[in-house]
Amino acid sequence: MRYNCRGQESKFLTGFPTLLFVVVLISIFIGFSFTLAATKGALSAIAERGREYGNSFYQPINQPITIGTQETLVLDALLRVNSGDLKRQNFENGLHALLVPEPVGSCLVLALDRAPKSEVKSGQEARNDFYIIKETNATRAENFWVYLSLSEPYRRAGVLSETSVVLHDGTRMYIEYYFGRCVS
Amino acid sequence: MTEIKQSWGRRGDVAFVLVVVVTIAAILSAGMVMVTTEREFVKQTGAMSRLSSDAATLEAYATAVSTMVGSSEIRAGGENETLTERFMAKSREQESLLAGSKGFYERVIAPEAVQFIATDEGYSLYISAIPIIMVEGKHRMQRIMNLQITFDSQGNIHKVYKEYSV
Numbered sequence: 001m002r003y004n005c006r007g008q009e010s011k012f013l014t015g016f017p018t019l020l021f022v023v024v025l026i027s028i029f030i031g032f033s034f035t036l037a038a039t040k041g042a043l044s045a046i047a048e049r050g051r052e053y054g055n056s057f058y059q060p061i062n063q064p065i066t067i068g069t070q071e072t073l074v075l076d077a078l079l080r081v082n083s084g085d086l087k088r089q090n091f092e093n094g095l096h097a098l099l100v101p102e103p104v105g106s107c108l109v110l111a112l113d114r115a116p117k118s119e120v121k122s123g124q125e126a127r128n129d130f131y132i133i134k135e136t137n138a139t140r141a142e143n144f145w146v147y148l149s150l151s152e153p154y155r156r157a158g159v160l161s162e163t164s165v166v167l168h169d170g171t172r173m174y175i176e177y178y179f180g181r182c183v184s
Numbered sequence: 185m186t187e188i189k190q191s192w193g194r195r196g197d198v199a200f201v202l203v204v205v206v207t208i209a210a211i212l213s214a215g216m217v218m219v220t221t222e223r224e225f226v227k228q229t230g231a232m233s234r235l236s237s238d239a240a241t242l243e244a245y246a247t248a249v250s251t252m253v254g255s256s257e258i259r260a261g262g263e264n265e266t267l268t269e270r271f272m273a274k275s276r277e278q279e280s281l282l283a284g285s286k287g288f289y290e291r292v293i294a295p296e297a298v299q300f301i302a303t304d305e306g307y308s309l310y311i312s313a314i315p316i317i318m319v320e321g322k323h324r325m326q327r328i329m330n331l332q333i334t335f336d337s338q339g340n341i342h343k344v345y346k347e348y349s350v
Contacts, residue, residue: 011200014200015200015203018203018204018207019203019207021207021211022207022210022211025210025211025214026210026214029214029217029218032218032221033221059244062244062245062247062248063248064248064252064256070277071252071253071256072278072279073245073248073249073252075245075248075282076278076279076280076281076282079280079281079282080279080281083281163237163241164234164237164238164241165238165241165282165283166238166282166283166284166318166320167281167282167283168281168282168283168286170283
């Protein structure tokens with residue numbers, strides 16, 4: 001009988017920590033599973049009311065511009081330039097008007113591309129890039145990513161913001177933008 | 185007697201070995217499930233993040249178009265009674281290549297969805313149940329947004345309210 005008791009004790013001493021470890025592990029696993037389930041639900045049920053709009057509303061792509069006689073958003077006009085539905089020059093004229101109320105030394109950068117984080121491009125590749133500078137008595141336009149001397153200071157300063165949009169045909173396009181004091 | 189005791193001890197050993205084997209199997213299976221789930225979660229997080237960003241872009245777009253057309257109609261200076269009709273007519277002229285914008289444009293030309301009225305403080309534009317639907321692969325995100333924009337008497341934007349329902 002004494003021999004059996006010792007056996008039981010030793011089994012208990014080795015078995016109990018193992019079982020305890022299993023229980024702890026399973027609890028962590030169940031907790032993790034519930035966390036995942038809660039995340040899935042929250043994404044489709046966000047509710048808020050009375051919140052004032054955030055910065056995205058004031059992005060240059062959401063500003064209204066006038067193309068000819070029609071008022072439109074910069075984003076819609078930029079996508080129409082890309083599709084060939086709107087002439088680059090007409091769009092550029094609309095962008096110039098955005099800088100009229102801004103102080104001298106203000107710059108607007110807009111660059112549309114199929115890939116994120118643009119690099120130096122040829123003139124043809126940069127047909128959807130716009131760089132508008134407000135000077136003393138006029139505004140001037142350049143192709144942003146054609147000239148490294150223009151684009152590099154902005155990249156180095158980390159002021160370029162990027163967003164992406166999906167078109168009707170499922171294509172994702174990336175837009176880099178900046179609107180503020182010129183960086184050189 | 186000795187044989188009986190030995191047999192009894194062996195049975196106990198078999199049970200103990202089984203406990204150890206089952207424990208190790210449980211740990212390994214739980215670990216595998218956790219690792220697999222985590223990898224799948226990382227993949228889903230990327231897709232959901234893009235969908236969330238696309239939805240935010242579409243919401244900002246809907247708000248910007250509504251604000252632009254609303255301000256324009258207030259500044260045009262027509263009769264207050266025709267504000268809603270004029271807003272819907274002007275919205276119809278907008279063209280967009282943005283995915284998901286179709287749902288917004290269908291709502292802003294629906295008479296039951298748009299209310300644009302003069303108030304004591306200025307003007308109030310309310311558009312109900314704008315669908316914000318984004319799809320990427322097998323992932324889909326859907327929100328229904330009620331949008332209210334208040335303007336001052338000059339057509340300058342005052343406040344934007346958004347309300348969501350599932």
